[in-house]
Every structure is written in C-alpha cells, then in structure tokens.
Amino acid sequence: xTAYFIRRTLLIIPTFIGITLLVFSITRFVPGGPIERMIAxxxxxxxxxxxxxxxxxxxxxxxxxDEQIEFLKQYYGFDKPLLNSxxxxxxxxxxxxxxxxxxxxxxxxxxxxxxIPISLYFGLIAMALTYGVCIxxxxxKAIRHKTAFDNVSSIIVFIxxxxxxxxxxxxxxxxxxxxxxVFPLGDLVSENFDELPLLQKLLDxxxxxxxxxxxxxxxAFAAMTFLMxxxxxxxxxxxxxxxxxxxxxxxxxxxxxxxxxxxLIPIATSxxxxxxxxxxxxxxIEKVFNIDGMGLLGYExxxxxxxxxxxxxxxxxxxxxxxxxxxxxxxxAVVDPRVQFD
Amino acid sequence: MNDVILNVENxxxxxxxxxxxxxxxxxxxxxxxxxxxxxxxxxxGCGKSVTALSIMRLLPKPAGNILSGKIDFxxxxxxSLPAGDMHAIRGNQIAMIxxxxxxxxxxxxxxxxxxxxxxxxxxxxxxxxxxxxxSLEMLKKVGIPEPLKRMTEYPHQxxxxxxxxxMIAMALACRPDILIADEPTTALxxxxxxxxLNLIRDLQAETGMSVIFITHDxxxxxxxxxxxxxxxxxxxxxxxxxxxxxHNPRHPYTRGLLTSIPTLDSAHKKPLKVIHGVVPxxxxxxxxxxxxxxxxxxxxxxxxxxxxxxxxxxNHAAGCYFAKDLTPWKPVNTGSGDNNG
Numbered sequence: 001x002t003a004y005f006i007r008r009t010l011l012i013i014p015t016f017i018g019i020t021l022l023v024f025s026i027t028r029f030v031p032g033g034p035i036e037r038m039i040a041x042x043x044x045x046x047x048x049x050x051x052x053x054x055x056x057x058x059x060x061x062x063x064x065x066d067e068q069i070e071f072l073k074q075y076y077g078f079d080k081p082l083l084n085s086x087x088x089x090x091x092x093x094x095x096x097x098x099x100x101x102x103x104x105x106x107x108x109x110x111x112x113x114x115x116i117p118i119s120l121y122f123g124l125i126a127m128a129l130t131y132g133v134c135i136x137x138x139x140x141k142a143i144r145h146k147t148a149f150d151n152v153s154s155i156i157v158f159i160x161x162x163x164x165x166x167x168x169x170x171x172x173x174x175x176x177x178x179x180x181x182v183f184p185l186g187d188l189v190s191e192n193f194d195e196l197p198l199l200q201k202l203l204d205x206x207x208x209x210x211x212x213x214x215x216x217x218x219x220a221f222a223a224m225t226f227l228m229x230x231x232x233x234x235x236x237x238x239x240x241x242x243x244x245x246x247x248x249x250x251x252x253x254x255x256x257x258x259x260x261x262x263x264l265i266p267i268a269t270s271x272x273x274x275x276x277x278x279x280x281x282x283x284x285i286e287k288v289f290n291i292d293g294m295g296l297l298g299y300e301x302x303x304x305x306x307x308x309x310x311x312x313x314x315x316x317x318x319x320x321x322x323x324x325x326x327x328x329x330x331x332x333a334v335v336d337p338r339v340q341f342d
Numbered sequence: 343m344n345d346v347i348l349n350v351e352n353x354x355x356x357x358x359x360x361x362x363x364x365x366x367x368x369x370x371x372x373x374x375x376x377x378x379x380x381x382x383x384x385x386x387g388c389g390k391s392v393t394a395l396s397i398m399r400l401l402p403k404p405a406g407n408i409l410s411g412k413i414d415f416x417x418x419x420x421x422s423l424p425a426g427d428m429h430a431i432r433g434n435q436i437a438m439i440x441x442x443x444x445x446x447x448x449x450x451x452x453x454x455x456x457x458x459x460x461x462x463x464x465x466x467x468x469x470x471x472x473x474x475x476x477s478l479e480m481l482k483k484v485g486i487p488e489p490l491k492r493m494t495e496y497p498h499q500x501x502x503x504x505x506x507x508x509m510i511a512m513a514l515a516c517r518p519d520i521l522i523a524d525e526p527t528t529a530l531x532x533x534x535x536x537x538x539l540n541l542i543r544d545l546q547a548e549t550g551m552s553v554i555f556i557t558h559d560x561x562x563x564x565x566x567x568x569x570x571x572x573x574x575x576x577x578x579x580x581x582x583x584x585x586x587x588x589h590n591p592r593h594p595y596t597r598g599l600l601t602s603i604p605t606l607d608s609a610h611k612k613p614l615k616v617i618h619g620v621v622p623x624x625x626x627x628x629x630x631x632x633x634x635x636x637x638x639x640x641x642x643x644x645x646x647x648x649x650x651x652x653x654x655x656x657n658h659a660a661g662c663y664f665a666k667d668l669t670p671w672k673p674v675n676t677g678s679g680d681n682n683g
Contacts, residue, residue, distance in 0.1 A: 237402075238445065239440060240445060240447055242440070243440065243447065243512075244459075245400060245432065246398060246440075247433035247437075247512060248433030248434055249433075257459075335450065336450060337450055337452075338450075
C-alpha cells in the first residue's frame, strides 16, 4: 500500500509537467497577450492625446517602435524558444516563485494567497452542506423509494441539475435580490462591514453567502443525492442485508449498521477531488456574485491574458487536483477493506 | 403431534408485479417435528425459497406479501406477529443460511464482528470479551482453521466453504430451534458440499434442533432428511417420509425427478431422462393440475380442476387424481425400464 502511494505521488511530476507545458504553449499561440495589450493601450493613449486631428491615421499606425517591442518581448520572455522559457518558468515555480502579474505588477503568489480564504470559505461551506444534505436525503429517498416524498424531491433535484449553477445564481439574484430585496446583490460583505460588531459581522457574512452557496451546491446536488440513493438501494437488496435481518436486526439497524458503509464507497471515490473544487472555486459563480475568489481571479486573468496569473492558478489547481486523486484512493481504502493497492 | 415445532397451514404468498399478483406459494401445508429434518425439494421457481422466506418473514418488501394461512411456531402465530417480536425470533429461535455464501456476508465488516453481532443482539447482557470468546468458540465449532486469525479477517479473504461455515456459525450461535438451510451447498464444489452437510448433521446431533433443507438435489435430501415435501409451481405435490418417497413415489412429478437422476449403471453416453415441457408461468396457470402439460398420465379430468392431496397412508399424501392407481415403483437404482411411463 505504501509503495502504491509513493508511486502515485511520483506520478504527479510527469502529469504536472504535461498539464503546465500544454497551457504554457497555448499562451504562446493564442492572440492577445501583454505586448498586444500594451500596443492597444498605446494606441488608445495616442488617439486620446492626439485629439481629433489625424486620429484616423494614428489608429492605423503602429505606436511602438520595433526596438520597444523587442524590449517588451525580452522583458516578458517571449524572445526565447518555447521550451527554454518553459524551463525557466518551471525552474522558478520549483523555487516557489510564480512570477509577477503582467497586469497588476503584483507577485502572483500574493494574489492567489489573498483569495484562498474566500474560496476556502465558500468551498468548505458548500461541501459540508452538499454532503450534509445529499447523504441523508439519499438515505431517506432510498428507504422511502417511490413515495410522494421521493418523487417530489426527485423533481426538485432534477430541475436543479438541469440548470447550471451560475444560471441559477442569476435567477436568484434577479428574484431574491432584485425584486424582493431579501438578499444582497453580490459581494462578500457589506460596505460598512468593518464598523459592525462581531455578531453582526457574522450575520452580514452569512446573509451575503446564502445565494452563492446555493449556486455552488446545486450542480453537485443531484449527482450526489442519486449516487447515494441508488447505491443504498442496491445494497439494501443485497444478500448480506438479508443475512443481517435474518440474524434478528431491526431494519433500521441493518440499514445504518450494514448497508450504509457499503454505500459510501462510491461517494468516497470522489471525496478527494473536492479539495481542488473547494480551493479553486467556480469562475462563473464568483463572476455572477462578484466574489473576489480564486475563480474570479482565474477568469479575469484569462480574459486579460495575464499569463503569469493564468499559469499560477493552473499550478495550484492542478496540484490540488492530483493530490485530490490520491486522497480519493486513500478514502476508498479506508472505507473498503477489499481495496489493497498492491 | 405435540412434538411438532413448526406447523405451516394453507400458506399463500404472493408478489405484486406488473403482470398482477402472482402466487409464488399457493396453499402450502406441512409440519416440522422437533429434532427432525424436513426437505423441501423442487425446481427453480417452485416456491420453496419463498416458503422459507415467509416463515422468516423476510419477503422482499413491498412486493411480497403473505395473503393467507397460518404459521405456528411453538404455539406462536408468526404471520400476525408484530415486527418487533419477530426480531427476537429471527436468528435466535429460527435461523437461516442462504445459497450464496459469497455475497451473504457483509464485505466491509470483519468475520469476528459479524459473528459477534448476533450475540450482542440477542444477549445484550454479554460484554465484549464474552462475545469475543463465544464468537471464537462458534468459529471453532464449525471447523474453521485458525479461528483467532479469521476473527480479524474480512469475508473476501476466506474461501466460499469457509464463508458458509461462518454463516452456519452465525446461524447456530443462539442455538435456534429451527435452522432453515436454503440451498446451502449449491454454490460450493462437491467436496465442500459434503463437509458442510456433515457439519450441519453433527451440529444438529449436538443441539437437537430441527432443520428445513431447501434444495433441488434429491441426493442431499436422501442423505439428510427424515421427511420430504415436493413442491411444483407453488404447490405441494407430495409429502412423504424419506424412505417412502424413494420407494413408493405417488406423484408423476416426483417420479420424473427420481428418474432424471443419473446412476452408475445407467447407459453411458445416452441423454439423461428428462421431464419434457416447462413449468407453467405463474401468471398463466391452468385451471386443473399444474403438472398436466408435462404429465405422461394426464387425462381429461386433470385439466378440469386442481387435484386434491390424496392420503396414501397417514404420513404420505400426493396431489394427483391417480396417486393410488399408478403402477408400483421400481426403485431408481436398478437403472432400467421407463419408470416415468
């Protein structure tokens, strides 16, 4: 088992190189990027500064000289061949240096670090609520299969599944924040947050969190609930549950003492992957609710072609994902004694 | 008759399906004497397992239901017993072992925990070390080598025969009055089958329990049982003491079963004797005798109404219009002639 996990951990290295090399090369080939952005900015300044006269001609003309562009290329490392600059970037990453944002001139690691608590906050709440609601709901639905409760909850869960989380977020905002004004329109805290006493601070935070958390949860909800329900129903029909009841166990104890742990095995397989979801958040939901987390950072850095940030977010999220996979394996081994990993 | 420990009368069990209500067990009666072995024999789907599950009240819910009948266990009417009282009977006074030892144990609990559970359930006064000792004792009793090591192992780490021994250890832990063994050896290979059957017989001699053996294997019946109930399409077609059944079968179906057993001196490389045709489907049962479409003796009367069980002698009954008129039976092991005709 130890050998297996050492092997899996070592496999992170080539996988990580594969992921980052791929994205690194993409950043070289897609249009946009810091130099083009700078050219566009220079053009705009020229147009605004030059006033009305000769504006048409000014837009056509390249505002930066070849030497200036050459200097910029050198500054951003675009002058070297792809592999060389990738290796240079990788070398820095290994030393813990994710580079400097081309847009904000801040260290990328600082930018990411300041957003981690926000993403962690939403991620943990959403995960706790998802597991805390889906597992009991799945259990009740399995035991009360085909009753009114089961059917109605299935319909609700499927509607939630059919609509993407960020779309639900928009609807929630329009209805509950726009029309009825029950919840705030976005942001993590109110403007006067710092002046509030502690209890009110917590209430304010919770008040702002309700809608985003719902939007976060809604997608995973259906899959998790039905995974729980279906595996539990399979297990309830299994021979060993009949054995348990034949031993004299009441049905409830057979469910919770025997069927439940077996039913958690498939759920455990996805558990580890949650850590990447928790920390990296959701690009779109954070955009909709204007929450300044990892998701929004990643989203904006892609739009702005802020490549060091794009790659920095990628480094963190892919590492988390790879570690999460190993964690999942560990979780399965913990719940299922048949899993040996030899 | 006061040594009768279990008396099943006119038991009818049905399943609700999309085709409607199907009577898997239809008006079945038999009794079990204290310390004796009863065999229930019949082919797949004849209702023998459903009969057992009805006695245990383990029918799959909500589809399976007992429609009518009585099951009298030591003076207690089981069918109408509240669920809570049934928990005290199951595993404690009536225990059951199943066909599939591979799946009948919980894969994520240790053997020790699964055996120990039955003690903690029925003897709440036992403490952990008592339970451990008693579990170990049970594993020793059913002949599991290295029982101490097995206690901490999981079902996937032991063989099918060992798992069935664990099942038997659990079933016998509370010294039940009745053990229901539902095809306990079907999934095991032949040498293990013999070991398991011997084990059950030895433990029975020790505890004096009664056993209901459910099987399609007449060999197992011949070896272990005192009395036999032959079932066909949800009904009892013949009940008889074991010798009587093998020497003087009075139902054409029983005769068919006996003739289809290959013997040492039966002709080599010849097809085995078979009962032609198929069992009528439960949603399309004939008005008359259910065996009529496959019976070599069928006449007009057979398709008019179901034949009653005819008493051949006080212990032997057969559900055939011609039960008394069939030709004398030539025992199977002569291997000659067409006994089915």
